[in-house]
Amino acid sequence: MAWDFQTDPEIQVELDWIEQFVREEVEPLDHVLGSPWNIHDPLFKQLVKPLQAQVKARNLWACHLGPELGGAGYGQVRLALINEILGRSLFGPIVFGCQAPDSGNGEILAHYGTPAQKQRYLQPLLDGDIVSCFAMTEPQGGADPAVFTTEAVREGDDWLLSGEKWFASNARYAAFYIVMAVTDKNVSVYEGMSMFIVAADAPGVSIIRNVGIADDPAATHAYLSFDKVRVPAGDMLGAPGQAFVVAQVRLGGGRVHHAMRVIGQAQKALDALCERSLSRSTQGSRLADKQMVQEKIADSWIELEQFRLLVMRTAWRIDQYQDYKRVRKDIAAVKAAMPKVLHDIAARALHVHGSLGVSEEMPFTGYIVRSFQMGLADGPTEVHKITVAKQLLRDYQPCDELFPDYHRPTAAARAREKYADALASLGEYDA
Numbered sequence: 001m002a003w004d005f006q007t008d009p010e011i012q013v014e015l016d017w018i019e020q021f022v023r024e025e026v027e028p029l030d031h032v033l034g035s036p037w038n039i040h041d042p043l044f045k046q047l048v049k050p051l052q053a054q055v056k057a058r059n060l061w062a063c064h065l066g067p068e069l070g071g072a073g074y075g076q077v078r079l080a081l082i083n084e085i086l087g088r089s090l091f092g093p094i095v096f097g098c099q100a101p102d103s104g105n106g107e108i109l110a111h112y113g114t115p116a117q118k119q120r121y122l123q124p125l126l127d128g129d130i131v132s133c134f135a136m137t138e139p140q141g142g143a144d145p146a147v148f149t150t151e152a153v154r155e156g157d158d159w160l161l162s163g164e165k166w167f168a169s170n171a172r173y174a175a176f177y178i179v180m181a182v183t184d185k186n187v188s189v190y191e192g193m194s195m196f197i198v199a200a201d202a203p204g205v206s207i208i209r210n211v212g213i214a215d216d217p218a219a220t221h222a223y224l225s226f227d228k229v230r231v232p233a234g235d236m237l238g239a240p241g242q243a244f245v246v247a248q249v250r251l252g253g254g255r256v257h258h259a260m261r262v263i264g265q266a267q268k269a270l271d272a273l274c275e276r277s278l279s280r281s282t283q284g285s286r287l288a289d290k291q292m293v294q295e296k297i298a299d300s301w302i303e304l305e306q307f308r309l310l311v312m313r314t315a316w317r318i319d320q321y322q323d324y325k326r327v328r329k330d331i332a333a334v335k336a337a338m339p340k341v342l343h344d345i346a347a348r349a350l351h352v353h354g355s356l357g358v359s360e361e362m363p364f365t366g367y368i369v370r371s372f373q374m375g376l377a378d379g380p381t382e383v384h385k386i387t388v389a390k391q392l393l394r395d396y397q398p399c400d401e402l403f404p405d406y407h408r409p410t411a412a413a414r415a416r417e418k419y420a421d422a423l424a425s426l427g428e429y430d431a
Contacts (some may be wrong), residue, residue: 026091
């Protein structure tokens with residue numbers, strides 16, 4: 001039997017290096033640069049590229065990918081330990097080559113890309129020379145595929161893509177988009193959609209406007225328009241009608257990776273909560289000495305540790321089974337729990353900081369808004385709770401009797417029958 005919470009010594013060495021590197025070299029970037037996806041910014045090239053070179057030299061670049069794709073081939077448990085450190089910094093993921101949505105898009109291209117697609121799109125993405133966008137949701141229905149209207153119509157050797165996509169992740173700086181579109185209206189929505197690679201500079205592609213989130217340094221998510229964009233048939237990912245199959249390659253792991261990085265953000269909020277409590281005095285004593293503040297600290301630590309253990313166990317199960325379907329309930333649970341953990345810890349930290357906490361000089365309002373973002377990205381919380389419940393109910397059977405097995409009188413009668421001889425020998429059983 002193996003039940004271990006220890007980290008392998010050789011991995012701990014790397015984690016110690018990552019923690020110091022992120023604290024001393026990466027976190028300062030958050031205060032001097034704009035968007036992490038603006039890789040063509042001269043200052044990005046001057047400050048970030050050398051750090052990426054150090055990460056690559058230490059074989060920590062794109063650890064979510066296998067060695068054949070230039071990654072270290074780390075499993076999900078190791079990724080969880082790394083990502084919770086990277087989550088402390090806006091620039092952490094891109095310095096280590098594992099930023100969303102590029103990490104998920106890279107996995108899609110690795111699984112479904114043709115040799116030509118991999119050469120044109122995947123390799124530059126893995127090298128950090130370009131960034132990409134995942135364009136699925138639409139303005140009229142969000143993430144509900146049943147109401148998607150963006151469609152691709154076959155014309156000779158090409159597809160003509162038309163429609164609009166909303167909140168297309170980091171489209172502003174992307175070299176290409178991975179776009180989900182309806183290709184057959186005569187079958188179910190899960191069989192009638194396909195996935196395409198669309199070059200950002202293709203004729204007919206336009207950004208209606210860029211949209212930002214909370215205190216993001218730049219508005220990077222786009223409201224996109226496609227006006228009869230000609231997409232070569234060779235730029236379809238997978239077969240026609242396989243959009244949902246293709247998407248699941250990125251969504252399962254992506255949801256867990258979001259959670260890993262949220263641990264880092266929540267930990268940063270908890271650190272601030274504790275330091276402020278020790279540093280600030282009012283009404284004759286430190287905040288740390290007041291029981292209501294102590295309750296906030298205790299609740300925050302307990303909730304974060306519970307969540308971290310859930311994430312780690314889910315990561316372990318992914319490594320063990322190598323099958324996202326078997327871990328579907330766990331991933332959905334992680335996704336459903338994530339927003340509340342970040343929101344509640346950040347809100348407590350904000351409150352204890354008083355007026356400073358609500359100001360733009362502190363990160364707490366940004367954390368709180370991102371908690372809502374985490375409750376929407378890759379599917380809303382409600383959908384994931386439904387998944388958890390449905391998956392859980394598969395392990396149970398209905399009771400056909402008038403009273404259930406756990407009905408106390410029914411269970412007692414069954415128990416007395418089971419132990420009738422022993423009870424009779426003591427004169428306590430009346431047949």
